[in-house]
Amino acid sequence: MAAESSADLNTIVTGDYPLSPSFSPSQLDYQVSLGRSSNTQFYFAAKTEDNYQGLDGENAAALKYRLNGGDWVGIENWVSSGWLNMLPGENQIDIQVTAAGGLPVNVYTLHVYRPSPSDAQLSSLSIQEGTLSPAFSPQTKEYTVQVPYSTSSLSFRPSLLDGDSSIEVNQESVIDADKNKIRGPYPLEAGKVTSIPIKVTSKDLTQTEVYTINVQRAAPTYTIETIDNQTLSPVSVSYPRGSQELKHIAITRTGTGAISKLAASLSLGDDSPFIISQPSITSLDDNHNTADLTVRSRDNLPSGTYTDTITISADQLPPQTFQVKQVVRSVPTRITLTNDKLKENEPAQSLIGELSASGGEVDGVYTYQLVSGPGGEDNDSFRIEGNELFAAAVFDYEQKKTYTIRVQAADQWNQRYEQTLTIQVLDVNEVPVTPGPSPDKPVTSDVSGSNADKVNDAVNENVTLEIKGKAITSKYFFSTIEYSNGQAVQVITLDSTELAGLLSKDAKRISMTLKGEIPAVSVRLSGEGLRLLQDQSAVIHLETPFAAYTLPLQQLDLGPSLQELGGTLNDATLSIRLSKLSSLPARQAAVIAPIVQFHVALTDGKQSVELKKFGQYIVRTLPVSTGPMTASKATGVVILPDGTIEPVPTRFIQENGQVMAVIQSMTNSIYTVVTDDENSTFLDTEQHWAKETISEMKAKRIVTGVTSDRFAPDAAISRAEFVMMTVRALGLMEADGETSFQDVKATDWFSKSVSIANAYGLVHGYNQRDGSYFEPARYISRQEALVILQKAMLIAGQVPGEMPEAELNAILSPFKDSASFSPWGRQAAGFAVKEGLMNGSSSFARPQDAVSRAETAVLIYRMMTISGFID
Secondary structure, three states: OOOOOOOOOEEEEOOOOOOOOOOOOOEEEEEOOOOOOOOOEOOOEEEEEEHHHHHHHHHEEEEEEEOOOOOEEOOOOOOOOOOOOOOOEEEEEEEEEEEEOOEEEEEEEEEEEOOOOOOOOOOEEEOOOOOOOOOOOOOOOOEEEOOOOOOOOEEEEEOOOOOOOOEEEEOOOOHHHOOOOOOOEEEEEOOOOEEEEEEEEOOOOOOOEEEEEEEEHHHOOOOOOOOOOOEOOOOEEEOOOOOOOOOEEEEEEOOOEEOOOOEEEEEHHHOOOOOOOOOOOEEEEEOOEEEEEEEEOOOOOOOOOEEEEEEEOOOOOEEEEEEEEEEEEEEOOOEOOOEEEOOOOOOOOOOEEEEEEEOOOOOOOOOOOEEEEEEOOOOHHEEEEEOOEEEOOOOOOOOEEEEEEEEEEEEEOOOOOEEEEEEEOOOOOOOOOOOOOOOOOHHHHHHEEEEEEHHHHHOOEEEEEOOOOOOOOOHEEEEEEEEEOOOOEEEEEEEEHHHHHHEEEEEOOOEEEEOOOOOEEEEEEEEHHHHHHHHOOEEHHHHEEOOOEEEEEEHHHHHHHHHHHHHHHHEEEEEEEEEEEEEOOOOEEOOOOEEEEEEEEEEOOOEEOOOEEEEEEEEEEEOOOOOOOHHHHHHEEEEEOOOEEEEEEEEEEEOOOOEEEEEEEEOOOOOEEEEEEOOHHHOOHOOOOOOOHHHHHHHHHHHHHHHOOOOOOOOOOEHHHHHHHHHHOOOOOOOOOOOOOOOOOOOOOOHHHHHHHHHOOOOOHHHOOOOOOOOOOOOOOOHHHHHHHHHHHHHHOOOOOOOOHHHHHHHHOOOHHHHHHHHHHHHHHHHHHHOOOOOOOOOEEOOOOEOEEHHHHHHHHHHHHHOOOOO
């Protein structure tokens, strides 16, 4: 059966002039533009759907056309109409399709526009940014466009109705080949209207039309993001210097204009309880949109609430203000006991009285515990539950009448106060008994003759003395038990004069190993023997179940101590003492090793002078308690006199199945090992390239965050912050005297660190400012950081020496900016590359760039690893 005839066209082609819209069998009306008045002829060809389907003859649709209402002309399928002459203006071509049988009939119409030589109009106008108002029409000659300040220029594309007409844009003629191309960009002045004329002249030069685009570019705005009022983390009264929060505050430009001469000030000026740094950069623009400033409360503020207003100002910026607040909480100043008396022979666990604290915060809630320290000698005889004090033993009036305990009260903010309390034992007139020897006297004072020899022999059996692995007989030492403040101390007196004769060039180490559970041990050397051992560079190594200590005797600077004693070395005795303590003054971390006091002193029998500081790192070793332990989250710490703890260089080794902490320090004090039992990751380092290193450095107490959960890894670090982290990494605790820098006050949070760094030669003042200024708030450059770290590694025992210029050039030449190093920074940079401290960034060393906080953590980590301070 034959297919049914259709009155649809399948295709229309129009040569170089496209149909608008594109052809569709159901679309009957089309526009065609010849573009130029000189294009006078046009042709088309059409194919019916029947022809496309293969129908012909009587079964196929017939095709004819007419021009401008003239006679119909038959035409074959897919055959050109031939050239048709087009009049200026619109020409109408009707194409009629009649299906076989006469119905249906469709008429497709082509509206062919030939521009007139007198046409001087645009057919369209498009702009790069913004919107024309009103919408374009060839008859509308005036337009406005609104653009933001960020748009500094504008381009547009004008299209001519007659491509043969001429065009001038902004009074510049356009050649024929460029007539319909994008014009511009044309510069725009901020806050003003820029008018751009487009002049069109007809081909026959009889008509001229001018289109005008009025572009309004917005004026710049000068604003910054609103800074909320800031509340610093609360601190307790008498807080350690530098322990208060250092708050980093971002100043972010939100306006469109560049801001210059950015500054910050405190309303109270020099009387303010706060210290601020100036913004890290003084201009904000499209390339540098954010500046950073820091605020911290001053040291040693009394209890109370402190506020001040910080004003941010700039040349173009209305002053912006926000408030900063610091709360300094008061701590208890007194602990009282409702009853301080107890009858003798009362059963153990008897209630003595209730504890209460006063002088702290009004809403303070306190917990109590017994702690070690002065006055805590009898703590083991008592216990505390809640706020109640109980006896933990049965007391005998005839044996001892008065007991002292040391009690700590801590509130819900972990603010602590300690006080010694006295408990009296009351006599109940029992039948007296003969007391045994007092533990407050040496055991040897109660025995004599052969009995004394037996006591000493028994004590000597606990001590092994070796030189180069060879055991030395007990005739070279004498050991006794003494009591100090109720604590048993094993005293080993060396016959150092005789021992000096056993030493040789390759046997200088005198090793003592102590067995047993004695909580303290003291090694004594006569002054004369000490001099002989020092002359032979002897090393004393003392090993106990709770600690080991290695002391090169040449490290003892005896002159100042002898001067203080007012005598000669022959009149003095050296004491090296290790004492195991019971607990930290307050819980600041999870303790995983014994707490041991290392004490070296020179005494003449009347007074004693402690030797605390050495010229090199001294090694002490502590056994780490059994159980899970991650070396990257643990570190040795020194316990300072105020009870706070600071990190010291610590490695962890396995020794006979026991994990040992090898601690290096240049001072004597109380040491232990702690682990970070909290999450050491900051929220803003989760996806950071230095996350692992920052976390380890936080766990080891080398770096701290700008808040409790934010590290600001990409923020630049100040000279004061960099020096504080370096001093912590080296475990440096003391400096002789205070710094003389004029811009470092004793009350500044960084004063101690700067003083220590200056005393050890890590930092000096700026020569361009006569060397008396440290500039603590200024950001530290990469080359400055490398110079400090090179000096740090020299303190650690790394001796780089002067690098030959040829070697230095070979190391630095791969960096494209090696010429940017200052002469004083080249040696440190070469050493840093050679030792692996610095790798550079994409072939650039960037010596003058500021160091970020993340980069600081990585540099210090590498320095500690290379120096053997951490694993």
